[in-house]
Amino acid sequence: MICILLVAGHGTVLETQIKNDETGLYGHLTGVPKALLPGIGGKKILDFWWETVNVRQLFTEVYLVTNADKYKYYERWATANDFPVENVVNDGSTTLRDQLGAVADLELVIRSRKLQDDVVVIAGDMLCADQNFDISQVINFFRSKPGELIIYYELEDGERSSSRGIVEVCPETHRITRFLEKPEEGRTASRLASVVFYCIRKETLAYMPEYLRLQPGAAERTFGLFWEWLINEKQLHVFGMKLPTGFQLIGQVGLSDYTKWLTHYSTKKQDGVAKPISCRSYARVGLMGNPSDGFNGKTIAMTISNFWAEVTLVESQTLVLVAHPLNDPTEFGSLQDLFCISRREGYLGGLRLLQATCKKFYQFCSKRGIALTKQNFTLKYDTNIPRQVGLAGSSAIVSATLKCLMRFYNITAADLPEPIRANFILSVETDELFITAGLQDRVVQVYEGLVYMDFSKQLMDEQGYGNYAPMDMSDLPQFWLAYLSDPSDSGRIHSNIRQRWLSGEPVVVEAMRSFAELTDQARAAIVERNWSRLAQLMDQNFELRRSIYTDDCLGPGNLRMVQLARQFGSAVKLPGSGGAVVGLCLDQAKLVEMRQAFQEAGCVFCVIAPYDPSEALSSHPPLLSEAPRGQTPATDRK
Secondary structure, eight states: OEEEEEOOOOOOHHHHHHHHOSSSSSGGGTTOOGGGSBOGGGOBHHHHHHHHHOOTTTOSEEEEEEOTTTHHHHHHHHHHTTOOGGGEEEOOOOSSTTOOOHHHHHHHHHHHTTOOSOEEEEETTEEESOTTBOHHHHHHHHHTSSSEEEEEEEOOTTOOGGGSEEEEEOTTTOBEEEEEESOOTTSOOOOEEEEEEEEEOTTGGGHHHHHHHHOOSGGGOOHHHHHHIIIIISOOOEEEEEOSSOEEEOSSOOHHHHHHHHHHHHHHHHHTSSOOEEEEEEEEEEEESTTGGGGTOEEEEEEEEEEEEEEEEEEESSOEEOOOTTTSOOOOSSHHHHHHHHHHHOSOOSHHHHHHHHHHHHHHHHHTTBOOBOOEEEEEEEEOOBTTSSSOHHHHHHHHHHHHHHHHTTOOTTTSOHHHHHHHHHHIIIIISOOOOOSHHHHHHHHOSEEEEEOOHHHHHHHSSOEEEEEOOTTOOOEEEEEESSOOOGGGGGTTHHHHHHTTOHHHHHHHHHHHHHHHHHHHHHHHTOHHHHHHHHHHHHHHHHHHHHHHHHOHHHHHHHHHHHTTTOEEEOSSSSSEEEEEOOOHHHHHHHHHHHHHTTEEEEEOOBOOGGGOOSOOOOTTTTOOTTOOBOOOOO
């Protein structure tokens, strides 16, 4: 593959204003070509691009196309920067009036050097807000698509679409469906701006002579108009890849705009350096319908602020994943200590969750056409979610890690919408770590609050995810939660139900349909604030689950907690895969008595504090400070 850097433009506004500047600040830049002006961090703009593309594993040759007026500047630059001087191409133009135009400059180097390969075309006088993006991702994505590739970014506030080439991109295929060169306001809702950064197949280069014959004037030989012709008229397959950073061509801007963008990007870089990013995801309780989320059912779940996982990311020289001192132990007091910890907590902590999330995130962005910057970071986590009691401890760590990665790499909600985010989190656990799980936990941890979820087969087949509806959390009754001090592995709770469901066993299929019906009734009860009806439905949910999973599968610990709650007239069910129960007791006096009874039975009991994202506080108490006594905060299996 060949890279071509274009620096042949004759924009005179910036050069003239530098020459006439009376402040004396820019006198040393008089006559300097735009691409050789200082960029981010004081580095010449062209230096950045040369460092980016000077990769022998990717490009067999790199060419620089300039004009006759500035040729000697670039010849000198090439000599000083180990750029092959023989690859500096002079287009022969000296003024704006006799310039060839960008497309003609590209055609010149292709024709004169008899190039027969795919090419990457980049404007060498383009300011890039982020100096670390990975060009290999761009090349790999281009090679995965049956067409050309245009790089685009999302316009910042204040940038007008009428000053850019705007692309409309299909989010599923990443194909550019329409290209609009500097459209009038209102012509498109897209805020995705193309930049002079393209990958073009050698077969498509043959279109250039035809286009140049149709457009004899240099003003029409711009890449924006060329892409309009190729995409809108020729209907070529052209794809888009997003870079999560800003770009500015300085070809036609004045001194004030140049200094403004340079300051803006430099300030953004300084502001973004080494500031820790901390994100939380909260434990959840399934209030209705679970475990039908994995069987095309319906559920209602709620995030709770009693327990959470927190992940912190800090930019660093190398990528480091920090083991948790409790959850990922590598030192033990003795062989007996190792034996006891391993028997009680197993071998799998949270470090694998961080690693799997990072791996899947890179893979996801590469496939979705999102180029990531080459920035490294240190990632660590903490959690007070009790281990293996079905409160979604593992997915909370994955969810919080994803939040950090999105913020660090400037990935927006448009890049990774909430339903897709939930699918991503599930895929980390199921595809990478082979954890048995359904979508419910991931959905409610992404949306947060109280969420109704419909996972019907038709929805999942048609759109790849269900319908998710946040619900009003005002005036909720007081739910409670209890869990075993020494829970068994909650992953076993699913037994052989999936196999029976996949084989179409009528009892199981009908049970999943009944879970969905109970969820719809519970949704209506919550809307109507009919808490006694909701309590009845919670009990029915448990009995339905008990009928298909059997007591042997549910386990004696879970059954004892259910029986104990019912002695006090409380509704009760399993909030997740097992090891905990969630309940609704409308008699406050009984609730106090029940708390004492659970504690005397060796269980941990707490009143649930719902996590409502609309009322979330900006600050949080230190992690682990609220971990229940006797519990080792760690990950659970679902």
